[in-house]
Amino acid sequence: MMILVLSVIVGLSVIAILPVMSEAQLKQKTFVTHSGSVIQTTGEIIDPLYTVSSVEFDPEEFLRNFEYGRISVSESGQTIRDYTIIAEDDKIQEISPGVFFNIWSFNGTVPGPTIRATEGDLVRINFINNGSKEHTMHFHGIHPAEMDGVFESVGSGGGQFVYEFEAGPVGVHPYHCHVMPLEEHIVHGLYGVFIVDPKEERPPADEMVMVLNGFDTDFDTENNFYAANTIPFYYQHHPIQINTDELIRIYVVNMVEFDPINNFHLHGNLYKYYPTGTDLIPSFYTDMITLSQTERGIMEFEYKFPGKYLFHAHKVEFSEKGWVGMFLVNDNHEKNNQEIENGT
Amino acid sequence: MELDGNSSRGKTIASGVIPFVFVIILMLYIFGPGSDLLDLGIPLPExxxxxxxxxxxxxxxxxxxxxxxxxxxxxxxxxxxxxxxxxxxxxxxxxxxxxxxxxxxxxxxxxxxxxxxxxxxxxxxxxxxDAAAPALDFSLDLVVFFAIIGTYVGVIPIMIGLLWLPFIKKISRKKYHFFLALTAGLLLFLAIDSIEEAIDVSDENLAGSFNGTLLVVTIVILSFLVLYYAGEKLVKQANSSKITKHVAIALMISIGIGLHNFGEGLAIGASVGLGSIAFSTFLIVGFALHNTTEGIAIAAPMSRGKLMIGKLVAMGLIAGTPAIFGAWLGGFSYSPFSTVIFLSIGAGAIFQVILVLVKWIKEQDTVLSSGAVVSGFATGISIMYLTSILV
Structure with a gap:
């Protein structure tokens, strides 16, 4: 009898105490710092660097997404690619965990969609301006003057314009709004990438787009955040998965304003660099390129050894404000095995 | 009769309350639900x-x-x-x-x-x-360190200043008035100095919503009024008891200077704590010279009574030791808000003391525009300015 009573009491007290203990454990949160030390806090953690966090825009999805348009063929046999691009300027988006900023966007995202065509294709863009200000689309490349998106402002609240030109030259080019004040329209996010593939395709590769950009969230003409593809530190806590011995091709475009230069440094490797992507022979074999405003190019490399490799601006201010990421290189067993088989 | 009295009292209360009722209605109208009257402009977070x-x-x-x-x-x-x-x-x-x-x-x-x-x-x-410095941990060494600084800056200079007493005692009436006026000049400088310091601290550390300058002005005036009331009481009592008017005035001066030195101690302790001052011997010498003049301020009124060494030392301590307490508080738990408050209280106290001094000179059948008074006042404020350059 006594034993029963005792065990009931013990059981009840355990039930009573356990939730208290687990609550106390919940209250104590920990996080790891630069130097690896573990910090305990009863409060909240604000860490855009190492803590996995996601926001509305998904750089993971943007990275390998290419828009080829609605394809048709003209009577003369020319490929026609139709796109619909809608400009807006009233969205408030989380551009870093907890930071909300009024972005101006093409098709709702910053950067806008990556438009991709083959040299000689007819690109036809049905542009609709649903914003409250005038906007245009100005493509870098070769096209008639009236398709330049500078003098033909498209009115707010549903104004329309059709940009029509032959894709060229081969390479990677930016497009952006060209309405004055230009800086304002660009830094709010009205830009994107336009890729023109050569008629004879480049070798197959794991292809990705990186737009190097920044945000001046307090309007003091200095960027508060930098990133590859908008969200600071994103590829640091969401490493880009790639394989050993697989060709990686990055279309990189620098859209950072205010700061005269940006750069791109790759760890544990060097890359072949094709400035503007206009030539099919690389100009450099390097691990560091310097990019001025809208300067861009194609990088190609393969990793020999698996593991984690950083890539970031070697202007360290930019990397410490978000322009830093990581490749997680997985061992490409399949390919290795094949090679071994072929070898024997 | 009684009924009449009640109803007129009711009316008085009602007439006092009615405006408040209207204020509340106005507030409800402006801030109440469904009111978008004042939804103008963009509130900026800060x-x-x-x-x-x-x-x-x-x-x-x-x-x-x-x-x-x-x-x-x-x-x-x-x-x-x-x-x-x-x-x-x-x-x-x-x-x-x-x-x-x-x-x-x-x-x-x-x-x-x-x-x-x-x-x-x-x-x-x-x-x-400006320079990162570790937050001060409470330790005996530091307690002693702040006590020593407080003593150097507050107690010792005032005690030295008091040594002028025999000199002031021996001089003529006219020259005595010169010294009283000199004291008033010194004090005026201290008061302005305190206010400037208080406004500086509030500008640098307090948010705009505290209305820093108005906070300082309000506290200065309140402290002046409280001490003015208490001072008058003290002087009245002096007339009917054994402490003489000289002592009463000197005591008020010491309290005023004490409050000022408390604020000064806070500022010094905080600066050491925040790492913005490296205490050099030069700085201590500057403070010491500056504060010696505060001793004269106490000595001047005391010189006309009997020589009371015990009381004199006590007043020196009242004026000086607050610097030690201030340094402790400022060094170990600095709060810009309390620093602003104490500096302002000190300034108000000093204004009250100046008023007492001026009245005291007037009561001795002297015209305020006499050469002795005017030159004394001018000398006092000039001495303070010159010694302040050393700090």
Whole structure:
């Protein structure tokens, strides 16, 4: 009898105490710092660097997404690619965990969609301006003057314009709004990438787009955040998965304003660099390129050894404000095995 | 009769209350539900970083929401480089609420740092620290250190100043008035000095919503009024009891100077604590010379009574020791708000003492525009300015 009573009491007290203990454990949160030390806090953690966090825009999805348009063929046999691009300027988006900023966007995202065509294709863009200000689309490349998106402002609240030109030259080019004040329209996010593939395709590769950009969230003409593809530190806590011995091709475009230069440094490797992507022979074999405003190019490399490799601006201010990421290189067993088989 | 009295009293109360009722109705109308009368303009969020502490491998920032709307603290940076951090108790701040932002960081002593805090709309606020210094831990050594500084700055100079008493005792009536006026001049300078310091501290550390300058003015006037009332009582009592009027006035001067020195001690302790002062012997010499003049201020009225060494020393201590207590408080638990308050109280106290001194000179059948008084006043304020350059 006594034993029963005792065990009931013990059981009840355990039930009573356990939730208290687990609550106390919940209250104590920990996080790891630069130097690896573990910090305990009863409060909240604000860490855009190492803590996995996601926001509305998904750089993971943007990275390998290419828009080829609605394809048709003209009577003369020319490929026609139709796109619909809608400009807006009233969205408030989380551009870093907890930071909300009024972005101006093409098709709702910053950067806008990556438009991709083959040299000689007819690109036809049905542009609709649903914003409250005038906007245009100005493509870098070769096209008639009236398709330049500078003098033909498209009115707010549903104004329309059709940009029509032959894709060229081969390479990677930016497009952006060209309405004055230009800086304002660009830094709010009205830009994107336009890729023109050569008629004879480049070798197959794991292809990705990186737009190097920044945000001046307090309007003091200095960027508060930098990133590859908008969200600071994103590829640091969401490493880009790639394989050993697989060709990686990055279309990189620098859209950072205010700061005269940006750069791109790759760890544990060097890359072949094709400035503007206009030539099919690389100009450099390097691990560091310097990019001025809208300067861009194609990088190609393969990793020999698996593991984690950083890539970031070697202007360290930019990397410490978000322009830093990581490749997680997985061992490409399949390919290795094949090679071994072929070898024997 | 009684009924009449009651009803007229009711009317008085009612007439006093009615305006308040209207004020409340007005407030309800403006702020009440469904009222969009004042939904004009864009309220700008604001936070103030009130304090930065450098502790073991960590920088801690105390932030207060000093804007009109609630905000969230979303990011911390050191020298404009983003750092992981923790916010305690939590990151959302209502109006006037504070939070502690803990930034793990291996800081280097003596180097300048700028700490930035970004809120949810992307606005970044920052505070600069000239030289990082570890937050002071309460230790016996430090207690002694502050006591010694307080003694050097407050007690010893005043005691030295008191040694002029025999000299002032021997001089003629006219010259005596010169010294009384000189005292008033010294004190006026101290009062202005306190106010300037208080406004400086509030500008640098308090948010605009505290109305720093008006806060200082209000406290100065309140402290003046309280001490004026208490002082009059003391003088009245002096007439009917054994302490003489000289003693009463000297006592008021010591209290006024004591309050001022408390504020000065706070500022010194805080500066050491925040690492913005490296205490050099030169600085101590400057403070000492400056504060010696405060001793003269006490000695002057005392010189006309009997020589009372015990009372004189007591007054010196009343005026001087607050510097020690101030240094302790400022060094170990600095609060810009309390510093502003104490400096302002000190200024108000000194204004009251000046008034007493002027009345005292007048009561001795002297014209305020006499050469002795005017030149004394001018000399006093000039001496203070010249010695203040040394600090």
């Amino acid at each position: 936070i103030t970083i009130e304090k930065i502490d450098f502790v073991d491998s960590e920088i801690q920032a105390t932030v207060r929401n000093t804007g009109p709307i609630s905000v969230e603290v979303v990011m911390a940076d050191v020298n404009d480089r983003i750092q992981p951090a923790a916010v305690e108790p939590d990151k959302s701040l209502e109006r006037f609420e504070t939070a502690l932002v803990r930034i793990p960081f291996e800081w280097n002593a003596g180097e300048p740092y700028t700490i930035g805090i970004t809120i949810d709309d992307g606005t970044r606020f920052e505070k600069e620290i």
